[in-house]
Amino acid sequence: MPRGDSLGEFEQLVLLALLRLGDDAYGLGVQRELKARAGRVASIGAIYTTLDRLEAKGLVRSETGESTAERGGRAKRIFHVTAAGRSALSDSMAAVRSMAAGLRGLGPA
Amino acid sequence: MSNNRSVPLLPRLASFWLAAFVDSPALRDAMLGDLAEVAAAEGRRAAVREMATSTPALLLARLTASGDLALSLLLALLVASPVALADAAAGFCLSAVPFKATAVRPLWFAFAAAAVPALVASIVARTRSGAPVWWPLSVALASAVVAPAAWPATHQLAVMATLIVFSSVHRPRRIASL
Numbered sequence: 001m002p003r004g005d006s007l008g009e010f011e012q013l014v015l016l017a018l019l020r021l022g023d024d025a026y027g028l029g030v031q032r033e034l035k036a037r038a039g040r041v042a043s044i045g046a047i048y049t050t051l052d053r054l055e056a057k058g059l060v061r062s063e064t065g066e067s068t069a070e071r072g073g074r075a076k077r078i079f080h081v082t083a084a085g086r087s088a089l090s091d092s093m094a095a096v097r098s099m100a101a102g103l104r105g106l107g108p109a
Numbered sequence: 110m111s112n113n114r115s116v117p118l119l120p121r122l123a124s125f126w127l128a129a130f131v132d133s134p135a136l137r138d139a140m141l142g143d144l145a146e147v148a149a150a151e152g153r154r155a156a157v158r159e160m161a162t163s164t165p166a167l168l169l170a171r172l173t174a175s176g177d178l179a180l181s182l183l184l185a186l187l188v189a190s191p192v193a194l195a196d197a198a199a200g201f202c203l204s205a206v207p208f209k210a211t212a213v214r215p216l217w218f219a220f221a222a223a224a225v226p227a228l229v230a231s232i233v234a235r236t237r238s239g240a241p242v243w244w245p246l247s248v249a250l251a252s253a254v255v256a257p258a259a260w261p262a263t264h265q266l267a268v269m270a271t272l273i274v275f276s277s278v279h280r281p282r283r284i285a286s287l
Contacts, residue, residue, distance in 0.1 A: 027143050044163050046166040075142065
């Protein structure tokens with residue numbers, strides 16, 4: 001990953017949530033996943049802003065999903081992590097692991 | 110489905126709100142759908158709360174996209190710090206006080222009336238965060254003494270900007286989440 005394109009912590013969490021949600025990864029789902037797994041409360045606006053930024057970087061792509069009556073007939077926007085997104089996430093997490101390695105209580109000795 | 114009756118009211122408000130921030134029709138549609146889902150599951154109040162908490166991030170993204178970096182920075186600092194927000198409100202109201210002679214009278218009274226609680230809120234926020242309390246008071250005093258008779262808007266913006274920049278140094282948080 002080029003210098004200056006590193007992922008922020010929130011971007012990492014959003015990408016991980018997308019991977020966990022699979023084919024049903026949309027804004028509200030990401031919000032719920034972040035809250036349930038990471039205890040992170042984020043607004044829908046913050047999540048869509050981040051998703052939009054990640055899409056502009058080519059790290060995610062989106063497509064129109066299903067619409068339901070519960071959503072007032074409006075379609076979901078389903079997001080998928082691209083190969084570049086997986087690579088960026090992997091690099092970013094490896095950097096964190098490397099920095100934490102050997103520090104007591106933070107990483108492998 | 111706890112609040113079905115209120116759901117039809119929401120799209121109009123949400124559409125109006127989103128139109129101010131999001132250009133992409135597809136993205137707007139997706140967000141409107143999400144808000145409708147929140148309203149259906151948790152009620153209209155939860156959806157409105159979601160809109161309120163989403164506004165800073167959307168506004169910041171909009172300003173950043175527009176290339177207005179100075180304004181973006183000011184907003185980011187405001188969002189990052191409750192102290193800065195309280196200071197800015199106090200600064201804005203207080204900076205209007207010297208313009209009694211030139212301002213529209215009801216507007217002046219509204220600002221003057223709001224200045225006291227805004228200043229109290231600023232002091233309370235600063236006390237809680239451990240930030241210096243003297244700062245909003247001294248700026249308010251300076252504002253009242255040196256305020257030029259003309260250019261009230263410019264003066265108010267200058268006071269706000271000064272307050273925001275100085276007070277935000279204490280708690281630059283939450284920006285990463287935006």
